[in-house]
Amino acid sequence: MKIIIVGAGKVGYSVANMLSDEGHDITVIDRDPETISHLSNDLDVICVEGNATNPETLMEAGAAEADLLMAATEQDEVNMICGIAARKLGTKHIIARIRDPEYLSQTEFLREVLGLSVIINPEYECAKEISRMLRFPSAVRVDAFSKGSVEIIEHKVPEKSKLDGMQLKNLPRELGAKVLVCVVERGGDALIPNGDFILRAGDRLSISGASRELRRFFVAIGQYRRPVKNVMIMGGSRISVYLTRLLLDSGIDVTVIDRDRERCDLLCDLIPSAHIICGDATRNEVLLEEGIRSTDAFVALTGDDGDNIITSMYAKHHSVPKIVTKVNREHFTGILESSGLDSIVTPKDLVAQQITRYVRAMNNSVGSSMETLYRLADGKVEALEFKVGEGSACVGIPLKTLRLKPNILISAVIRGSRSIIPDGETVICPGDHAVIVTAAGRLKDLDAIVEEEQ
Secondary structure (H helix, E strand, C coil): CEEEECCCHHHHHHHHHHHCCCHHHHEEEEEEHHHHHHHHHHCCCEEEEEECCCCCHHHHHCCCCCCEEECCCCCCHHHHHHHHHHHHHCCECCCCCCCCHHHHHHHHHHHHHHCCCCCHHHHHHHHHHHHHHHHHHCCCEEEHHHHCCCEEEECCCCCCCCCCEEEEEHHHHHHHHCCEEEEEECCEEEEEECCCEECCCCEEEEEEECCHHHHHHHCCCCCCCCCCCCCEEECCCCHHHHHHHHHCCCCEEEEEEEECHHHHHHHHHHHHCCCCEEEECCCCCHHHCCCCCCCCEEEECCCCCCHHHHHHHHHHHHHCCCCEEEEECCHHHHHHHHCCCCCECCCCHHHHHHHHHHHHHCCCCCEEEEEEEECCEEEEEEEEEEEEECCCCCCEEEEHCCCCCCCCEEEEEEECCCEEECCCCEEECCCCEEEEEEECCCCCHHHHHCCCCC
């Protein structure tokens, strides 16, 4: 596909990198010559220097023949204008990054009036990701499928855990929980295990199941943490505003600390039910005074990775049960995991996954449609949700006789409101949602999981 990305900031760069790896023809537009030079040296993409609100720049980038344009500059209004202009020039699909909270309630109206295919809000997506982590504090990470009917959570097996030495086929009987371990990270490798696989301390697991079964799993292994009732947030960013609103709607008490007086005044208007504290959360006396020792969760959301990391480590020192840290630079991830801070969010990666899902969905076959995509195990594995159509090659065949390609696992089937952890007798039906975990490469449709007949 021919794809144009407007704006080569953190989000634009990440999306360009991921879609280029997927084999698409990428053109990036940016006004800054230094940014363009850096991008052309780093990625195998075409770079155009110029103002993307100018139709001539869009024409030079190939907007008349483009399949998709993503407008990801820092300004919402510029992204909207780019989208309108590209649509008029002939671009088939338009994605615009729109971040202002004032526009959130107008999403459908803006899509219809401006002719946008998708509106992306990185800060809101990040807030939703964090809210899932706080709703399920026992897990390092939580990915939801089919509106929460099934979740895939990450869990690191600690020393002296009940899981250490357990064979996977014995797990349901030993723990009394209907869950499925679909990925094991060990020694830098991501493995899709079978029933004979034996777990070891230090393994990082991706486990699928319904919420109630996952809670039963954590209770059985002695790792269940009580629900979060109060949260302390460092930084009054847009993410903080979105996250606070989500948490308050769930009945969770929220304290937001920000050092800027004007920002705090604005936060009082935007989230009046939250406790707004004007202070420097990198100072231990401020955190102690505001109750860091008694909070259920601490979330670091400033724009400074260093401040977020150091303050999260301070929260860990005070045994805060759940800590979530926002970072923008991926190379910090390994450092954080070794320090015990493993609930990490990176907004640009969330957006890149969302765009990748949309691009692949544009190429879906008649037998399925892609609904959700997450990357697991540092991007080595993908978990995808497909809605099963009448023409799918998977329909009506017991899984024990379905010839799946190597390194592919059907981790869950959702039928109506019922979630099924499949076994050999399970049969996929039209209308089901199937969650597929794969380390076998990029899947565009459900039929790609089945071996072709010789």
